[in-house]
Amino acid sequence: DAGVTQSPTHLIKTRGQQVTLRCSPKSGHDTVSWYQQALGQGPQFIFQYYEEEERQRGNFPDRFSGHQFPNYSSELNVNALLLGDSALYLCASSLGPTRGGTEAFFGQGTRLTVV
Amino acid sequence: TQLLEQSPQFLSIQEGENLTVYCNSSSVFSSLQWYRQEPGEGPVLLVTVVTGGEVKKLKRLTFQFGDARKDSSLHITAAQPGDTGLYLCAGMASGTYKYIFGTGTRLKVLA
Numbered sequence: 001d002a003g004v005t006q007s008p009t010h011l012i013k014t015r016g017q018q019v020t021l022r023c024s025p026k027s028g029h030d031t032v033s034w035y036q037q038a039l040g041q042g043p044q045f046i047f048q049y050y051e052e053e054e055r056q057r058g059n060f061p062d063r064f065s066g067h068q069f070p071n072y073s074s075e076l077n078v079n080a081l082l083l084g085d086s087a088l089y090l091c092a093s094s095l096g097p098t099r100g101g102t103e104a105f106f107g108q109g110t111r112l113t114v115v
Numbered sequence: 116t117q118l119l120e121q122s123p124q125f126l127s128i129q130e131g132e133n134l135t136v137y138c139n140s141s142s143v144f145s146s147l148q149w150y151r152q153e154p155g156e157g158p159v160l161l162v163t164v165v166t167g168g169e170v171k172k173l174k175r176l177t178f179q180f181g182d183a184r185k186d187s188s189l190h191i192t193a194a195q196p197g198d199t200g201l202y203l204c205a206g207m208a209s210g211t212y213k214y215i216f217g218t219g220t221r222l223k224v225l226a
Contacts, residue, residue: 004157033213042203042216043158056212090157092214102146102165102207104214106157 002027004093004107012113013081021076021110025093031055032074033104034066035090043090049074050096081114088112118142119204119217127223128194136189136202136220144206147187148214149178152201194224 150158
């Protein structure tokens, strides 16, 4: 049973560029959440996708956008990259609300470095 | 704003010692998870507690959820070097679908 998989594992981008990160949820899960984890801090919630729609959003600017596909996989897009966007980006999958989802399982993360 | 505060932030102990990590909030959480994270990896779920006063054991790890569901603790008995890592608590904010993470406790167990 495959867990949550993310790609790529590492990425280096230049300030001002755009980046797309990808996530495949754990088998059977239909909800995907994205988190940003700066060095030495706990993960911060970016947004959550369920039924191909953004269900909830954290305190992140519109430069951060996402998408969920019919197969439940998801993408996180960040435009106009800033140096401060350098972080570990984590994807978490869970069961939807109608299926009693209370646990989130995380992928290994994508380490984004903006130079 | 719901916050989760963890203490201590850093802990360095000798192999065989016992330790307790605390996760506190002024808010009520419907459930609370504990994760362990290695450098450069994603958090790995250790346990979920949902009932006030609940105690769960995972080998040498004991997790407790406070009666009022506002706090939790993680106790490790006879710590081993393999327990080294960042321990994170996370609660689902009431009325939302997002998990709020604590600040983390970085544990180092010396052989």
